[in-house]
Amino acid sequence: LIRQVPAQWHYDVPEDELIPFDPDAANALLDESGYERGDDGVRVDPSTGDRLSLRMPISQETAGALASGQLIVGYLDQIGVEVEIFPVNEGKMYSYWNQGDWDMYIWYWTGEPDPNYQLTTLMTDQCKELSDGCWSNPEYDALVKEQETIVDPDARQEVVHQALALSYAEVPSIALAYPNNIEAYRNDLVTDFTPVPGADGYLIPNYNNVGMV
Numbered sequence: 001l002i003r004q005v006p007a008q009w010h011y012d013v014p015e016d017e018l019i020p021f022d023p024d025a026a027n028a029l030l031d032e033s034g035y036e037r038g039d040d041g042v043r044v045d046p047s048t049g050d051r052l053s054l055r056m057p058i059s060q061e062t063a064g065a066l067a068s069g070q071l072i073v074g075y076l077d078q079i080g081v082e083v084e085i086f087p088v089n090e091g092k093m094y095s096y097w098n099q100g101d102w103d104m105y106i107w108y109w110t111g112e113p114d115p116n117y118q119l120t121t122l123m124t125d126q127c128k129e130l131s132d133g134c135w136s137n138p139e140y141d142a143l144v145k146e147q148e149t150i151v152d153p154d155a156r157q158e159v160v161h162q163a164l165a166l167s168y169a170e171v172p173s174i175a176l177a178y179p180n181n182i183e184a185y186r187n188d189l190v191t192d193f194t195p196v197p198g199a200d201g202y203l204i205p206n207y208n209n210v211g212m213v
Contacts, residue, residue, distance in 0.1 A: 001118055001119070002111060002115050002119075002160075002164065003111070006113055011160075011161045011164035011165060011168070017168075017169070019168075019171070023079055027079050027080070033046075034046035038051060042080055042081070042082045051082065052081045052082065053084065054076075054082065054083045054084070054103035054104060055084055055102050056069060056072070056085050056086065056102065057088055057093055057102050057106075058085055058088070058105065058106045059090065059093050059105075060087050061089065061090050061108075062106065064179065065108075068106055068176050069085045069087075070085070072106075093105070093107060106176065108179075116144075116148060119144045122135055122140065122167055122172055122173070123141050123144055124136040124138070125141075131172070132173070133172050135167075135170065135173075137170060140163055143159055143160075143162050143163040146159050147159040147160050
């Protein structure tokens, strides 16, 4: 959820907690849950009879989003889930987002040096606001509220990482990439830029990640 800059807030998932790419295991779970494949290979919801066909708008302004979407189409096809992608401009993405006319989408997020904003986007009270998937977890909500009150950076980092670990495990959204921006300026004309946060930070505030909801 939070990119590598600033490093103190980014959560590196321990190797033994990583969710593996395992189509065989995914197929087994779907089989056990009664999602049988139809004649066209697409699975069918046992309770409604609807095909598992998903709509995924993709932001054309987000670098790498279309290529990522095409990969996801192939990955989900392996487990009998059909995905239809819609590469659209920024205005149309907002239209899809506001109307809820999507099953998942690929877009970018812009955060801040402090983790609070990005953490709060997944809180229960952000359903139909910033939390697009309306994920709700009282433990996560409590951790986010707790970290807001902690002054000591190390103690706060521990609570922030607990919240990030929980969101990673339950997958309300997926950070597909943390793109870097190239910044250039005339150092003979402009001086005394202060990188934020810290010596390896940005000269221009910009803290993007590319994610899928």
